[in-house]
Amino acid sequence: MSTGVVQPRPGRIWGFIANALRRMGLSGRTAIILAPTLWLVIFFLIPLIVVFKIALSAFAMGRPPYLPMFEWGADESLTITLHFSNFLFLVRDSLYANAYINSVRIAAISTIIALVIAYPMAWFIARSEEKHRNLLLMLVILPFWTSFLLRVYAWMGFLGRNGIINNTLMGLGIIDEPLVMLQTEGAVFVGIVYTYLPFMVLPLYTALVKLDQSLIEASADLGARPFVTFLTVILPLSLPGIIAGSMLVFIPAIGEFVIPSLLGGADTLMIGRVLWDEFFANRDWPVASAVAIVMLIILIIPIMLLSIAQNAVVEKNQ
Amino acid sequence: MAKPIMLALAATLVSGTALAQDQVVNVYNWSDYIAEDTIAKFEAETGIRVNYDVFDSNEIVEAKLLAGNSGYDVVVPSGFFLERQIEVGLFQPLNKSLLPNLSNLDPEINEIVAEHDPGNEYAVTYMWGTTGLGYNVGAITERLGEDGPLESWDLLFDPEIAAQLTDCGIAVLDAPVEMVAAALNYLGRDPNSEAQDDLDAAEELIGQIRPYIRYFHSSQYITDLANGDICLAVGYSGDVFIAADRAAEADRGVEVAYIIPDEGASLWFDMMAIPSDAPNVEAAHAFINFILEPEIAADITNYVWYANPNAASMEFVDPEIAADPAIFPTEEVMDNLFALKAKSPQFDRLMTRSWTRIKTGQ
Numbered sequence: 001m002s003t004g005v006v007q008p009r010p011g012r013i014w015g016f017i018a019n020a021l022r023r024m025g026l027s028g029r030t031a032i033i034l035a036p037t038l039w040l041v042i043f044f045l046i047p048l049i050v051v052f053k054i055a056l057s058a059f060a061m062g063r064p065p066y067l068p069m070f071e072w073g074a075d076e077s078l079t080i081t082l083h084f085s086n087f088l089f090l091v092r093d094s095l096y097a098n099a100y101i102n103s104v105r106i107a108a109i110s111t112i113i114a115l116v117i118a119y120p121m122a123w124f125i126a127r128s129e130e131k132h133r134n135l136l137l138m139l140v141i142l143p144f145w146t147s148f149l150l151r152v153y154a155w156m157g158f159l160g161r162n163g164i165i166n167n168t169l170m171g172l173g174i175i176d177e178p179l180v181m182l183q184t185e186g187a188v189f190v191g192i193v194y195t196y197l198p199f200m201v202l203p204l205y206t207a208l209v210k211l212d213q214s215l216i217e218a219s220a221d222l223g224a225r226p227f228v229t230f231l232t233v234i235l236p237l238s239l240p241g242i243i244a245g246s247m248l249v250f251i252p253a254i255g256e257f258v259i260p261s262l263l264g265g266a267d268t269l270m271i272g273r274v275l276w277d278e279f280f281a282n283r284d285w286p287v288a289s290a291v292a293i294v295m296l297i298i299l300i301i302p303i304m305l306l307s308i309a310q311n312a313v314v315e316k317n318q
Numbered sequence: 319m320a321k322p323i324m325l326a327l328a329a330t331l332v333s334g335t336a337l338a339q340d341q342v343v344n345v346y347n348w349s350d351y352i353a354e355d356t357i358a359k360f361e362a363e364t365g366i367r368v369n370y371d372v373f374d375s376n377e378i379v380e381a382k383l384l385a386g387n388s389g390y391d392v393v394v395p396s397g398f399f400l401e402r403q404i405e406v407g408l409f410q411p412l413n414k415s416l417l418p419n420l421s422n423l424d425p426e427i428n429e430i431v432a433e434h435d436p437g438n439e440y441a442v443t444y445m446w447g448t449t450g451l452g453y454n455v456g457a458i459t460e461r462l463g464e465d466g467p468l469e470s471w472d473l474l475f476d477p478e479i480a481a482q483l484t485d486c487g488i489a490v491l492d493a494p495v496e497m498v499a500a501a502l503n504y505l506g507r508d509p510n511s512e513a514q515d516d517l518d519a520a521e522e523l524i525g526q527i528r529p530y531i532r533y534f535h536s537s538q539y540i541t542d543l544a545n546g547d548i549c550l551a552v553g554y555s556g557d558v559f560i561a562a563d564r565a566a567e568a569d570r571g572v573e574v575a576y577i578i579p580d581e582g583a584s585l586w587f588d589m590m591a592i593p594s595d596a597p598n599v600e601a602a603h604a605f606i607n608f609i610l611e612p613e614i615a616a617d618i619t620n621y622v623w624y625a626n627p628n629a630a631s632m633e634f635v636d637p638e639i640a641a642d643p644a645i646f647p648t649e650e651v652m653d654n655l656f657a658l659k660a661k662s663p664q665f666d667r668l669m670t671r672s673w674t675r676i677k678t679g680q
Contacts, residue, residue, distance in 0.1 A: 061663055062406045065384045095671070098680050161547055183533055266492075266534045266677040274674075280377035281494070281670040283384065283663065 048296075055289035056082045066286050086290040096274065096291065100298060103271040106185070106260075107253035110192040114200045114249050115242065117193065122204035122241070126211070137205065140198050152191055152262050159187050159263070187263035192253050199248035207241025208234075236313075243310045251299055271295055341366040343601035346382075346390040348588065349374050349537075350560070351445070353614075353621035360608045366601045374537055375493075383408045383593060390593055391602035394444050397434035397587040398495070401660040409440045409591045416603035417442070419610030422630035431587050431627075433657060441589035442606055443627035445556075445618065448647070448655060449496050450583040452539070452558030455573040457486045457549035471504045471579045473550060475523055480530040487548030488527075492534040494673035497524060499584050499658055500552065509584065509656050512665040521672045534677055540564075546572040555644060559623035576644050578651055585655035587627075619645075 018028060057066040058081070071079045090096040125136045143151060158164050159181040166178040181187055211234065219229040235242075257272030264270075271291065278288035341364075349372040357368045371390070373379055376399040382388040383403060395403065403409060414420060420442070427446065428438050435441045451473060458468065461482050472479055480488060490497055499509035501520035508516070532548060539551035544564035551558070555576055562574035590609065592602045608614060615626040616634030623639065625646050632640055639645055647655065661669065674680070 059663065061402065063384050063386050063408060093671070095674060095680055162545070266531075267679060269674075269678045269680055277670050277674065280375070280381055281673075282667045283377075283380060284667065285384075 051289045051292055054285050055086055055293050056084065057286050058083045058085075059284050059286050061283070064285065065283050083286065086286045087294070089287055090290055090294060095269075096271075096294075099269050099271045099274045100295070102269050103254045103256075103295075104298070106188060106192070106268075106270065107250050107256075110189055110196070110253050111200075111246050111250045113189060114193045114197050115246060118197055118200035118204055118245065119242075122201050122208050125201075125205050126208035133209075137202075140201050144198065148195065149258065151195070152259060155187070155191055155194065155263060156182060159190070182263060183265040185264065185268055188260050188268055191259040191263040192249075192256060195259065196249040196253060200245035203244035203248065204238065204241040207238040207244075211237055239313045240310055243306050243313070247303060247306050251303065254299060255295060341598075341601055342369065343367075343598050343605045344369045344371070344389055344391045345605060346371050346373060346379065346388070346393045347444075348372065348394060350557075351394075351588075351618075351622055351624075353617040356609075356614060356618060359614065360605065364604055364608065366604060368605070387595060388593060389597065391596040391598045392590055392592060392605050394588050394590050396658075397431055397441075397589055398658040398660045400441055400589050400591060401434040404435060404440050404591075407594055410594045410596070410599070411439045412442070412592065412606075413599075413603060416600070417607045417610065419607050422610050422612055422615075422628050424627050424629040427587075427627040430585075430657065431589065434587070434660075435589065441591040442610065444588045444590045444609065445622065445624040445626050446585070446587040447555040447624045447645075448578050448583045448585055449491070449500065449552065449554055450558075450576060450578045450644075452543050452551045452553045452561060452574055452576050454486070454543065454546055454549040455575050456571065457546070458483070461486065461549075469577055469580050471500065471581050473579075474552065475501065475504045475527060477526045477530070480527045483550050484530040484532075487532045487542070487550070488530055489533050489535060489539040489542065489548045489551040490531055491536050491552050491554075493536055494669045495658060495661070496584060497552065497673075498669055499656070503582055503584075503656060510659040510661075512661060514668070517665075517668060517672055521676060524676050528676060543574050544568065544572065546570070556622050556624035559645070563623075578644060578647060578655070580654075582654040582656060585652075585657050587657075 018031075053069055054066055057069050059065060060067045067081070069081060071081070073079055121140070125133055125140075128136060156163070160166070161178045161180070161182065163182070165181065166175075169175045170178065215233055215237075216229055219233045220226075224232065255272050256270065257276060260268050260270045260273065275288055275291050275295075278284050278291055282288075343366050345368055347370070351372070352370075357370055360366070361368055376396050379393055379395050380399055380403065382390070383393065400409075423443070427443055431441070431443050432438055451471070453473065458466065458473070462468070462473075462479065467473055467476070467479065473483070474480060474488065474490070498517065498520045501523045502511060502516055503509040505519055505523060507519065511517075537557070539548060539553050540557050540561045541564075542548040543551055543553075543558065543561035545568075546565075553561075553576075555578075558574065558576040562576065565572040565574045590606050592599060592606075596602055609618075610628060612628060612630040613634050615628035615631040618624075619626045619631070620636045620639060623645060626635075643651060
């Protein structure tokens with residue numbers, strides 16, 4: 001359509017950008033660091049500051065449903081009002097602590113189950129013939145081609161009272177009454193492990209595929225039984241993969257809202273649900289924000305510990 | 319800092335589409351709540367394009383309105399939510415000169431909803447209904463006999479009776495406003511009370527039957543009642559009728575009935591209103607006026623099994639529906655219904671907390 005317009009080649013664009021940056025006094029190196037920094041500031045830091053600001057405001061019905069933090073007085077004075085009561089509120093009612101603990105518990109158990117299932121999978125893929133590996137990896141990623149929500153709904157079809165599992169078991173005469181599987185905590189574990197399993201398999205695979213076969217042979221030659229080889233050679237070398245995979249499963253699982261609300265029972269208390277109630281049922285954005293901030297702090301501590309551990313492992317291995 | 323930029327961006331987007339399409343109306347309504355051909359008819363008649371979006375809880379609508387710049391021109395919250403939303407300025411007054419069809423409305427309904435919207439300044443009733451009990455006739459009579467309390471909240475709130483229905487399944491709405499009001503009404507207390515001891519009493523009553531409740535959900539019961547997966551549900555009238563219709567269609571021996579129990583039930587009105595920051599105010603009025611056409615209102619009632627407030631539409635409503643006292647209650651039943659009222663934020667918090675305790679035991 002646009003006959004008159006000459007499309008610049010990609011190379012030219014990059015050259016143009018580099019020139020522009022140079023003129024602004026930025027070297028390529030700074031520019032490269034600048035991009036992710038800007039990304040973090042715009043998509044992480046600013047939203048976080050906005051949430052934190054709301055967490056320190058007072059609730060008031062209106063649009064938006066909280067009072068302004070900064071107020072210009074008539075005498076050119078600036079009044080800054082910070083309400084810490086929203087955070088104190090979380091301490092006063094045991095609901096929040098219980099929900100946090102329960103979320104961490106469910107996320108931790110799910111992570112361990114995912115690790116136990118994913119490790120042999122990753123090992124198998126890493127040890128299979130090279131020409132098959134891509135296909136196997138493809139199969140791990142394949143579920144992502146359909147919507148996450150649809151896949152959780154599919155589990156409802158499996159686990160339901162009249163679901164495939166119950167119908168099969170009853171058809172085979174193994175059980176007389178349908179098993180209650182849906183709307184239980186077990187179903188939440190199934191949902192989380194199923195959904196996040198690829199995030200565990202992929203980093204484990206990356207760690208295991210780099211593993212030097214001669215190390216395993218050396219271990220065997222020196223008389224170590226397979227189990228000892230696994231514990232003393234394979235496991236330590238795959239530790240970075242284990243840590244990365246665990247983080248990728250544990251972190252999103254803590255704040256998970258969709259899976260527990262579709263597969264879990266009414267008594268499955270998780271922080272995502274509490275957050276929903278604060279935001280929607282109570283319309284209390286400040287308390288909802290406080291819940292989110294505390295959740296972030298709870299998340300950041302294990303993330304920092306794990307990443308310190310990971311760095312230590314990487315350094316040791318080098 | 320980010321916010322003004324976002325607002326500017328959103329404003330550009332909105333005005334951009336307004337220029338390109340000229341006549342658009344963005345409607346936000348409850349799911350499964352309009353006749354199949356209503357929107358097509360509106361577009362054909364007016365040339366205004368409709369973006370139709372749906373929700374399944376009042377809370378979601380309110381959150382979007384409170385955040386501002388929702389982009390919607392017509393939203394349909396329930397009266398008791400609308401009431402406090404009007405108070406904080408989320409809606410703009412209707413321009414009644416653009417709504418000649420207002421004269422079709424039943425003055426009696428207008429009078430009732432004036433409690434939410436004084437003077438009917440801000441909103442027009444879309445549909446209305448009751449929150450009662452839906453049950454599987456066969457399964458219930460098999461367990462309780464023909465002389466069981468088939469017309470009473472005893473089915474749910476009497477622990478001995480509820481216990482007998484555990485195996486076939488009880489579902490309740492995941493809507494504390496509705497459930498607490500139903501419990502208070504059953505106890506002979508004011509269903510709209512904000513007193514702590516009333517809330518405690520309601521919590522105790524629901525707590526007693528908690529072990530017999532299979533799940534808390536506000537729409538799942540439609541399918542489950544129709545399939546016979548559950549046998550008793552607290553539900554919205556029209557939704558239970560949809561379940562009954564589906565059960566009859568499937569013809570697998572499931573018969574679903576809806577009752578307004580003898581003790582009374584809550585009465586609610588879903589109201590069309592125009593957000594104060596709506597981008598297409600004129601088109602919004604055109605849409606509301608169109609819904610007020612007698613044939614159109616009748617189409618919707620015939621499709622969704624909810625009563626409409628349109629007196630002029632009654633001649634087009636399916637006679638079977640018009641005569642059904644569970645959809646268009648008789649004067650006598652009407653006296654027994656109570657309208658839900660807006661609660662204070664403080665009470666909402668207590669109620670949500672109480673509801674979480676009921677559901678999770680914590």
